[in-house]
Amino acid sequence: MNLNASHVKKSGRRKFIGNLGIVAGALLTGAPGARAIRFEANRREMQDRMSATSELNLSSIPNFCSHEHWGSIGSIGYIKDTGFRCDAVAGARPSTPTSIWDLLLDPYMGAIIQRSGLTADSAARENGFNSMKDWWKADPSKALAVFKKLSASIGMLGTYHCTCRGIENLYGTDIRNFDLERWISVDKEIEKRYSSLFEWHQEAMKKNNLSKLIRPVQPEFYLKEDTSESKKLELSFTDTILRIDPLLGMWKEKSARRDSLAEFTGTDPADAKSWRTFITEVFDLAAQNRATGIKQLQAYNRTLDFQPRSDGEVKFRGTLTPGEITIFQDWVVHECCKQASDRRWPHQVHVGTNNLRESGPLPLEDLSKRYPQMNIVMLHCWPFLREAGQLARNFPNLYIDTCWLPVLNPGFLDEALDLWLNYVPSHKIMMAHDSTSIEMAVGSSLFTREILAEKLARQKSVFPGGDMRSLALDLLHNNAVRMYRIGNEV
Secondary structure (H helix, E strand, O other): OOOOHHHHHHHHHHHHHHHHHHHHHHHOOOOHHHHHHHHHHHHHHHHHHHHHHHHOOOOOOOEEEOOOOOOOOOOOOEEOOOEEHHHHOEOOOOOOOOOHHHHHOOHHHHHHHHHOOOOOHHHHHHOOOOOHHHHHHHOHHHHHHHHHHHHHHHOOOHHHHHHHHHHHHHHOOOHHHOOHHHHHHHHHHHHHHHOOHHHHHHHHHHHOOEEEEEEEEOHHHHOOEOOHHHHHHHHOOOEEEEEOHHHHHOOOOOOHHHHHHHHHHOOOOOOHHHHHHHHHHHHHHHHHOOEEEEEEOHHHOOOOOOOOOOHHHOOOOOOOOHHHHHHHHHHHHHHHHHHHHHHOOOEEEEEOOOOOOOOOOOOHHHHHHHOOOOOEEEEEOOOOHHHHHHHHHHOOOEEEEOOOHHHHOHHHHHHHHHHHOOOOOHHHEEOOOOOOOHHHHHHHHHHHHHHHHHHHHHHHHHOOOOOHHHHHHHHHHHHHHHHHOOOOOO
């Protein structure tokens, strides 16, 4: 469903009516004169917000997708010890027909279902099938009936709604009503579209004004390809960020990934000197293939406090203790930051959402001071919204990207913008999606534009002289253009 003035007006009207009910209930306990004053003040404020929101149509504003994982689904595949095939093979296309289940039971939703104790594929196995996808092929009616029951628990999740809204936008069907014939029809259309994957991505991007695309990829992505034609097609509209986190695991005595990269670079990293050469050669390889920065997700399994280490402190290979692993990882991160700083590459850092005891962003203050020429982009940031806002406000090379927040929960983006818009300078905020498919990204973009329109409408009523459309252009597109030096400002 495209964001347009009519939709926003209807949405605002629903909120207005609901708020009137709340106000009316509260008024029952106040004095008559005070009740009338409060009622009139609330009525005028809500009417002003409705009017401003209906005039702020953000659908024509381009949205820069600065951090995406499109292709991280079952039909495109997974490579053991490396990760999703799309991140390790340039131009990776589906190896099996893509189904509606590949999109709905993607890694995000699949993990939610598993961790929450719910079952999807186990129900299929109980009925003699390996997965919901296989069950669907054999008996779509029964498979859908089981998933419908499951949706009673997951049906309100942001991940589910983003994908469903994206499907509705791109295929013209709302699958949340669980009409079997509609599901079958959409399933066939998805298979057809994904058979020409990169043409489909470009078509969907154009329809929804998604201006540019950056994907974080493994180092192997720059060495491997599906076919030369598919690689060329993908890279005709896709830029990349080099993931450095694989390097942090190459301390083991035996490492097939390290050996493979060493064979290509001609350097086997075994000490400080050879490791520096090795890292430089990996970065050169990425630069030759249009890399625009680096990314790491160490917040999944350790603190973001990367201490400076001398060469003599580090054990570079062998059977390392946990403390020795930390020292090795610290050293590698700092060497990668030196490279990024010299190349003026941004550094995307996963913040929060997992490993909450240790994934807070405050240690990034030290990293930002040590490498002032390297911009650090804090991704996601929930639940550390205040901490991230404080860093972005006070340090020139620390920035925020709201990607993944609508997918986790649109309310998180709502909360973040309430905190940041009147506290963090607006040039410090970008708004991507961190989605596993183009469908999820489209749904996330719809939520993003709607929530942003509502927030800016409120700002317009408080600061009537502000140019809210220009501000939206910066948040959705121009700030990322400046950060990654891709595309043109609007």
